Each structure stands twice: as C-alpha cells, then as structure tokens.
Amino acid sequence: MQKTIEIFPENLELMTLNMGPQHPSTHGVLQLVIDLEGEVVRKITPIIGYLHRGKEKTAEVKTYHQFIPYTDRLDYLSPMSNNYAFVSTVEKLLGIEVTPRATYLRTLLCELARISSHLLWLGSQAMELGAATVFLYIFREREIIYDLFEAISGHRFTVSYMRVGGMARDIPDGWLEKVQAFTDDFPKRVTEYEDLLTLNEIFLQRTKGVGMISAADAIDLGLTGPCLRASDVGWDIRKSNPYLAYGELDWEMVVGTGCDVYERYLVRMEEMRQSNRIVQQCIQRMPDGPVNIDNPKVIYPPRDNVHKSMEDLIHHFMLAYEGFRTPEGEVYNSIEAPKGELGFYIYSDGANKPYRLKIRSPSFVNLQTLSKMCTGRLFADVVAVIGSLDIVLGDSDR
C-alpha cells in the first residue's frame, strides 16, 4: 500500500446538508440529512412522513370496499398491484376464490402496472444521471398503458378497478387486441432504451460499482423486489409462492449478480421484457366466462338485476350501506409489487371494517438500505442510488 499525501487536518467540520423535501431528485418529499466531508457522504439520514396520510388508521373506519381507492394512492405508480394486494388479502380472509377470467385479467393488469412502474423508474433513474431524454421517451409507452387503464376503469392514474371477488366491470370489446398491439411493439422500445444507456460509457461509470449491497446485508435489511434480485438473491413471490396465474405461465425470474446500481438497471430492464411475455400469454389464454364470482353477499349484483329482482336490490343496498362482514381472525397476504414485497395484514373482529390494518410497503423497507449503500460514497452517488431503489413516498409514508 503506497503512502498517500496527507495535508489535511484530522477533525474537519462536516457540512450538514438538507436534501429534500423540495429537491429535484428525491422522488417527492423525501428529506435526507447528509453530513458531507467535502463531497463525501459521511452520514445519511432519511426523514420520511411528509406524505403521511394515515391510511392504516383510515382503514379502520372504512368498509373493505371503501378502502380500495385509498390503496391506489399508496404506490401511485402501480395502483393495479396495490388494488390486487388489498383485495386478495380480503379474499383470503373471506376464503373465496375468484373466477379464472378474473385471475388472468388480474395477472395481466398487475404486469402492465409493473411495466408502467419500471418505465417511470427508468426515466427518473436516467434523468437523475443527467440524461433527460429517456424520461420523456418512457412517457410514450406509459401513455399507452394509461389509455388502456382508462378504457377499462375510467381512470388513467388511480384506477380502483379491482373489487373483492372480481373486478369493477368486465373489459370492453377489442381491449385485448389493443393490449396485444402494445405488447408486440414493446420489446422494440426496450431495445431502444438499452441502446441509449446500457453500453453508454458515462452511464456505466456512473452506475457500475455504485450503491453496492451484499446479498447478506440485503436480506438483513429486508430489501425486496428487483433490488434484492440484483444482489444475487433469487426471491420473487411470484415464483416462490405463486399466486394468480403466475404458476401456470412460462416466464423467468431475473436475477443479477452485480449488487450495484447497474445490475438493478439490468434486472428491471429484463423484468420489463418478462412482464411483456406474461401479458402476451395472459391474452392468449384469457378464459371466457364471468369476471365476478356469484356471491351477492360480497360483490354487487349486476345492475340490471337490481332493477328487476327484490333480492338483488336488498343485496345492493346492504353492500352499499353497510358493506360485507368478514369472519373473525387475522390474515397476512403479500404479493410481488413492482417495487418489492407489498403485504397487507388485516385483523378482523368480525365487523364490516378491519379492526387493524397494516401495510408492509416495499418503499419503506427498501429505504432502510440507503445509508448502507451511500455512506462513504460521493454526493452524486446518493442521487443514483435513490433512483435505483425506486422508492415512492406515497408508498413509504402511507
């Protein structure tokens, strides 16, 4: 080891810098208090809660159906996944199974949400490294996905499309063909983005070896999702614990070995391709039949019947007025959301609303690793690492 020239005093004043909540690259209202020694980060403390809306508490006074729109606003970049995570937990509590059509439709929608979420991650990751163009490119594809969501749910962003026991309504005619057209085109687009970034020397320099976290550390800190898989841990709830139609479809879990920002980039890019494959298979295999289960105690009866049948009218009234009751007990269910493991825990005392609801949000847990990844690195790396963690403050603050 050669001797380096030391001409600086030992105990230097550190500069305490606030990054956020009003900062261009903290993904919303994350505040980071950073102790800087020159440009080197000595200590980094994330301060969250600027977007705290008390969702878990709100859930205690809302019926199960009323809470669905609130889940949209958790990770607002993939509302479909949040919808599904919540309704599947309630379904688990009720012990009901949805129809095959709903299963496939939900799989398809969750993967579209994953693509949309990963696209936004790609854009912000690139923009934080200074490549603003990618950020605007990804909105072409996101725009198509928004249009698709709008066609089925009436909303572009906060869809609230899923219901306990099914969906809000069946998909319109010709919708699957539109999705098919999107998926045919999409791999080409991914290649386009990769042309811009994957072998760009500056991008490589900015991301390779940056934000390293070992598999052991990642597991210790509860890291999940693409970030964990980039640290060489093959953990994907869709594979380990198949839900929806994932067990029946042909796709691969993407695992990377680099443990750095670049590997997380590669993993997410490949995941978009895999999601696209899943969507295509869902379209091919989409079963016919009803989209909702036939259980008027849980899900609204068809509108026409409400006008004709007394019984359905009563069911409709009761569901709207009081909601449905669940058996006593507690249940935890988690899914592989685009950002990691999204879990809902419900403790029910038999009423029409949860006694306690807890959300295990991926952004909140993944944010823990920030300090591990950034301490001792340069200030500019903090920005790259936050981008690669892909946090959404709505998700982390709840």
Add this chain to the structure above:
Amino acid sequence: MPLRNYPNWGLLVMLELFLISAIKIAFVVGVALGAMPFVVLFERKLLGWIQVRPGPNRVGPWGLLQCIVDGIKLFFKEEIIPDQADKPLYLLAPALVVIPAFLVLAIIPFGPTVHVLGRDINMSVTDLNIGILFFFAIASLGVYGIVIAGWSSNNKYSLLGAMRSSAQMLSYEISLGLSVVGVLLLAGTFDLRTIAEQQAGGFWHWYIFQQPLGFVLFLAAGFAETNRLPFDLPEAETELTGGYHTEYSSMKFAMFFISEYINIMTMSAIVTTLYLGGWTAPIEHGLLPPWLAGPLWFGAKVFVLIFFFILIRGTWPRLRYDQLMAFGWKIVLPLALANIILTACLVALDSPWWVFCLAGLAVIFVIDRIVTMLRRSTLRAA
C-alpha cells in the same frame, strides 16, 4: 489595422480608431446578444424534437419570441438578495461572469480583410498577435465570478457548485492549453486571423484533418470549460438544485445565463477558427463577395458546432465529479502530451497532411480499442 502607417498619433487618428472599434463592437456584440435568444430557442426546440415533444411553440410563430419574452420577464422579476449573503460580492459575481464572456468576443475573426473607404478593415474587433493566449487568459477569469457567486450566497448547494466549478476549470484549463499546441506547431503563430488564413483554399487544408486527436481533446476540454453536459456538474440540477446560481434571481440570474450561452458561442467560434478553417470556404467558389461569404461560412460552422453541443446534451448522462477529474487528468492530459510529441515529430519530418491525419486517427482508434477492451472485461467479470 492601417493606423500603424500614420506618422502622427493625432486626435483624428484617435477618433477614427474609436469609431471603427465602436462599430465593430456594436456589430459583434449585437450579433452575439441577438443570436443568443435564438440559440436558446434552438436548443429548446431541438431538445424538444429529440425528446418527442414540440418544444416552445406558444409565443410568436414557432415560439420565436419565447426567449425574448423570457428576457423581459426576467427584468420584471423580483430581486432577491438573501439575508445572509455577502452583499457586495453577491452583486459583483454576475458582472464578473458576464464581462469576460464579452471580452473574449473581441479576438474572434469572423471574416476576411475588406477594403472600405480606402481603408483595410479586418472583420474582427481586434487582432491580437497573442490571440489564443488572450482567449485562455480571459476565458478562465469567468471562474472567479462563479466561485464568488457560490461563496457569497451562503448556500450550501451554491458552495458545492462553486467548488466543483473551480476544480473543473483548473483541471481542464491545462488540457485545453496543451491540446491546442498541435495547431500552434502547424501554424507557428498565436494570431487567430493568421491561423484561419492558413487554412484557406479548400476544406482539406483545415487543421481538423491534420489534428484529429487535438480536435477531439480540445472539444472535450471545451465542453468542460463551458460547463455543458456531460460536464455540467457545477449546476447539476438533480444533485445541487441550481448549483452556484441557486440564490440568484431576476437579471442577476440572467447574467449567468447570458454568459453561459455566449461562452458556448465563443467556444464554438474558437474551435471553428482553430480547426475548421474559420471563415474560409470549404471549396473555393466566388459566388459571393468575400465580405459576405466569410461571415456566412463562419456562422454556418459555428452553428454546426452549437448543434453538436445540443445533440450531446440530448443524449448523454452526466459524469460524476471524481470521474470528470480523472478524465481530465488521466486521459486528456497524457493524450495531449502525446499529441504534442507526435505532431512535432511529423512537422520536423515535413510530412504531408494525410500522414498527420492517419497518425491522429490511429491514436484515437487504439485508445478507443483499449477502452472498449477494458470495459468488455469488466462487463464480463460482472
């Protein structure tokens, strides 16, 4: 200048000198300040087209008036001087940035010598026999303004931006100076007008063909000197919000903005003069009188370079601080030294221009291969 021929240094001579200088300055500054809004607009439009969006298109036809309106808006903006700022320095900094930007305009030769009213008039504000040294000297003064701006604002982001800027300028100043030596070896003068005139007679005389390596290095260092992406660290908005001008508002912000774009134009003009033949035509024609053809060719070449500046901004990410320094000190500097030795040897051997060209291209090719190979091996290891 014909003035040297006058035996007396009389009042009339003074007046004549003053008038001629004033007209030239009015022209050059007028063009620079007049073109600036359109360069900004062109940048925004081009970025828009690159990024599949229309760009400014509301104010005037094709958004032509957008930047003028922005300028007027900046005049009427509230002037905010932060409480804890060092007020005299805070006010001085924008002036210190914008004045060197104007000064460098003086030495740019944008056209040949023309004969007007019995006098030979050079189409440049002035011709200094140390032209290129003057450029280095004045252009690097701009960093004082940036450092003072960053420090006096009493803002941490500004301070970081200023620190980055000074270190960046220090590092790339050397590379800029050394990469130009190749041209000086060929030209044998510091005078920019003479350098440009030597490249007349067809595009194959341009120094870019004898100095491909020097051109690439000079351009890279030029990007760094003008704080453009991928070297825009002092104002990297995703890291430092606004960088050194975070605390500046209204016209004081506009000063930084104006000087940045004037610096881009100046840098393009200097590159044009040194490597792309200045105002000389790529192929001798005679369709237009020289006083018209010269500035037009010059403008066209500068435009192409500005286009390139914007294209890079639209496609590349930004380097990190230490990487930027490493690039300057560990890659550009040794290559510039190698270029000096290479060129000197070839000049001593009286080689024809294509030997220079091949030698330079060979070095670029070898470096590119080595870098790619190193990168491949790290990628494969991962």
Add this chain to the structure above:
Amino acid sequence: MLQAYFPVFLLLLFGVGFAVFTMLLSHFIGKKKPTPVKLSPYECGIKPIGTARIQFFVKFYLIALLFLLFDMETIFILIWAVAFHDKSIQVFALIEMVVFITILLVGYAYVWRKGALKWR
C-alpha cells in the same frame, strides 16, 4: 502596438456598462416584497441546518497546486510550439521538448502514484 488593445478596452467598458445597467434596471423595475422566509438561504424548503460558512474540505487544494505546476509547463510549451517552425533549431527543439515532457511525465507519474489524483 497597444492600439490593438484599444477595442478590448472599449469592450471592457461596454461589458461593465451592460452588467451595471441591466442589474440597476431590474433593480428599479422589479417589484420587491421581501419576507424573512424569502430571504433565507434555499435548503429544499427546510430551515437551514448550520451555515455554509464552514471550513470546507478542499481536497482540490492539491489539484490547485498541481494546476499551477502544469500550467507553467503549458505556457512554456505554447511558446516553444510557435517557435518550432524555424528549421535551423527544429531537431534541437524536438529533442529538448522530448526531454522536457519526459521530465514532466516523471513528475506526473510520481503524483499519480502518490495518490494525488484520487478524489475520494
């Protein structure tokens, strides 16, 4: 000879005038409604922690010293380059410069090896 610098002087005057004029103009025509929050330093919408006036860790101090050394060399090389066209001294000048740059490179390698070109 100094006449050539007269336009530069004029341009300097213009530059000063431009800066002073535009800043004064915006000073007079811009509205002013200062509030304490508006006049506090920007730190992402949070009350600033500490001050920016601290002993800053300038690793680049070393770079500044290196810059001085290398810039000196640059000035020397620039003048050598212009004089290089003289055929009578060309071979001698070339050998001189190779020796000079070799010495420079030795110092450069020393600095690199000592870790002065590291930035973290």
